[in-house]
Amino acid sequence: DTAVSQTPKYLVTQMGNDKSIKCEQNLGHDTMYWYKQDSKKFLKIMFSYNNKELIINETVPNRFSPKSPDKAHLNLHINSLELGDSAVYFCASSLGQPFYNSPLHFGNGTRLTVT
Amino acid sequence: SQQGEEDPQALSIQEGENATMNCSYKTSINNLQWYRQNSGRGLVHLILIRSNEREKHSGRLRVTLDTSKKSSSLLITASRAADTASYFCSGGSNYKLTFGKGTLLTVNP
Numbered sequence: 001d002t003a004v005s006q007t008p009k010y011l012v013t014q015m016g017n018d019k020s021i022k023c024e025q026n027l028g029h030d031t032m033y034w035y036k037q038d039s040k041k042f043l044k045i046m047f048s049y050n051n052k053e054l055i056i057n058e059t060v061p062n063r064f065s066p067k068s069p070d071k072a073h074l075n076l077h078i079n080s081l082e083l084g085d086s087a088v089y090f091c092a093s094s095l096g097q098p099f100y101n102s103p104l105h106f107g108n109g110t111r112l113t114v115t
Numbered sequence: 116s117q118q119g120e121e122d123p124q125a126l127s128i129q130e131g132e133n134a135t136m137n138c139s140y141k142t143s144i145n146n147l148q149w150y151r152q153n154s155g156r157g158l159v160h161l162i163l164i165r166s167n168e169r170e171k172h173s174g175r176l177r178v179t180l181d182t183s184k185k186s187s188s189l190l191i192t193a194s195r196a197a198d199t200a201s202y203f204c205s206g207g208s209n210y211k212l213t214f215g216k217g218t219l220l221t222v223n224p
Contacts, residue, residue, distance in 0.1 A: 004157070033211070041201060043158075043214040056211050090157050097207075101146050101165065104212055106157030 006107040021076045023091030032074040035090040119205035120215040127221040136218040138187040144206030152201045
């Protein structure tokens with residue numbers, strides 16, 4: 001039973017293309033996140049949603065557009081892909097805010113390679 | 116602002132030895148969380164220590180928190196080859212956890 005699942009696991013595409021990554025959680029959580037991990041392992045938050053509403057947008061280029069159709073899903077669409085977008089993208093979820101002692105549950109990541 | 120910076124960046128030990136990793140953060144937190152990441156996988160939550168706690172244990176893990184120094188440490192006792200992974204810390208704040216680059220722990224058999 002996968003708690004947080006992302007698809008696809010690998011994504012190889014050319015510069016300028018548009019691609020989407022899907023995320024679903026079956027934990028009943030109300031908060032979901034997208035993180036980007038670069039080649040140096042630095043893990044950076046991109047977006048945070050609570051009950052389908054955008055809460056955090058960490059100065060991410062507007063080529064990245066998250067969408068949360070319901071509390072269990074948070075998808076990430078990327079327009080006009082650039083070489084610098086190559087990274088591993090992680091989806092995560094939590095019950096409420098981390099501030100209130102809620103740990104995050106992560107998916108296994110989507111490795112995006114832009115050529 | 117970064118709410119989790121791990122030190123050292125890399126640590127290599129022999130099986131059976133203890134491993135200690137440190138974490139520093141910048142602003143006030145309500146809790147400090149430690150995560151493990153195995154190669155090619157997502158982060159897995161290990162332990163959470165609240166700001167009013169000084170020490171917490173979970174199996175072979177021991178976490179300390181010093182809010183006056185804005186620092187935490189994670190001790191793994193009697194390490195095993197399966198403990199080989201990257202370890203990340205972060206301070207719990209509103210709707211996000213921010214992480215550093217982690218400590219890469221290698222446990223040699």
